[in-house]
Amino acid sequence: MTLLRDAELAAAFDRAARSYDTLVAANPGYHAQLRRSARRLGLPDGGRGTRVLDLGCGTGASTAALAAALPEADITAVDASAGMLERAAAKPWPDNVTFVHAPAERLTEAGVGGPFDAVFAAYLFRNTAAPDDVLSTVRELLVPGGRLAVHEYTLSGRAAHRAVWAAVCGGIVLPVATALGDGELYRHLWRSVVEFDTVDEFAARVRCSGFDGVRVLPLPGWQTGIAHTVVASRAVPAMAGVR
Known part of the structure; x- marks a missing residue:
C-alpha cells in the first residue's frame, strides 16, 4: 500500500x-497518555506567560491535554484537515486556546509565527512527507532552549512490539474503521507506523535537527514499546568568546 500524503491525507482525515473521537475513545489510556506527554514538556507554573504550539491537533485531544497540563499557557492549535479542525473548534475551550487551519509544512503562510516556548506534536511526524523539514520549522519557531515533546507511535524495534501493533490493527482497529467507512485512512495509519523510524532512529533525527537533551520516555499499558514521548530542547547557541 502506498502511504497517503499531503492533500490526499488531509482529505482522508476530513x-x-x-x-474519529469514537474510535480513539475505545483506545485504553489514549487521553491519559496524551496528558502524560503534555506534562513532560516540563513548563513551570501551569505554563503562565508562555506560548505553546499544538502541531497537528486533530479533533482537539492533544489540545485538551495541553489545556489540562498548562492551563495558564497561550495555546495555538493547528491542523491540515479542515474537517478535524472543525470538530475541534466546535468543542468548549477557554479563551487562551486558538485554532488555525494550516499544514505543518506551511505554518508561516497561515500566519502562525513564533517565538513559541514549547511545541507539542502528537501523531504527526510519521504522517508528514518531510519530517526533517518539519523539525527544522519547529526549531526555528522555538525560543532558544524552548521545549519539544513528540507523542508518537514509534516502535521500539523489537519483533514482539511490532507483532502487538499488527495484531491490534488487524484484529480490532481496521475491522471497526472499515465498517465505519474509514478503512483507507486507518490502513494508512497502520502502515505509517511500520514504515516510520523506530523510536531510537527518530530520537537521532531530532538530535540532527538542532535539538539538545533528547530523551525517549516510554508510555504505559498495551502501547509499551509502541508509543513513546520524545522530549528535547532547541539548542542554545554558544556565546562568542565563551569556551
Missing part, C-alpha cells in the same frame, strides 16, 4: 472526522 472524511474520518465524524467518527
Whole structure:
C-alpha cells in the first residue's frame, strides 16, 4: 500500500472526522497518555506567560491535554484537515486556546509565527512527507532552549512490539474503521507506523535537527514499546568568546 500524503491525507482525515473521537475513545489510556506527554514538556507554573504550539491537533485531544497540563499557557492549535479542525473548534475551550487551519509544512503562510516556548506534536511526524523539514520549522519557531515533546507511535524495534501493533490493527482497529467507512485512512495509519523510524532512529533525527537533551520516555499499558514521548530542547547557541 502506498502511504497517503499531503492533500490526499488531509482529505482522508476530513472524511474520518465524524467518527474519529469514537474510535480513539475505545483506545485504553489514549487521553491519559496524551496528558502524560503534555506534562513532560516540563513548563513551570501551569505554563503562565508562555506560548505553546499544538502541531497537528486533530479533533482537539492533544489540545485538551495541553489545556489540562498548562492551563495558564497561550495555546495555538493547528491542523491540515479542515474537517478535524472543525470538530475541534466546535468543542468548549477557554479563551487562551486558538485554532488555525494550516499544514505543518506551511505554518508561516497561515500566519502562525513564533517565538513559541514549547511545541507539542502528537501523531504527526510519521504522517508528514518531510519530517526533517518539519523539525527544522519547529526549531526555528522555538525560543532558544524552548521545549519539544513528540507523542508518537514509534516502535521500539523489537519483533514482539511490532507483532502487538499488527495484531491490534488487524484484529480490532481496521475491522471497526472499515465498517465505519474509514478503512483507507486507518490502513494508512497502520502502515505509517511500520514504515516510520523506530523510536531510537527518530530520537537521532531530532538530535540532527538542532535539538539538545533528547530523551525517549516510554508510555504505559498495551502501547509499551509502541508509543513513546520524545522530549528535547532547541539548542542554545554558544556565546562568542565563551569556551
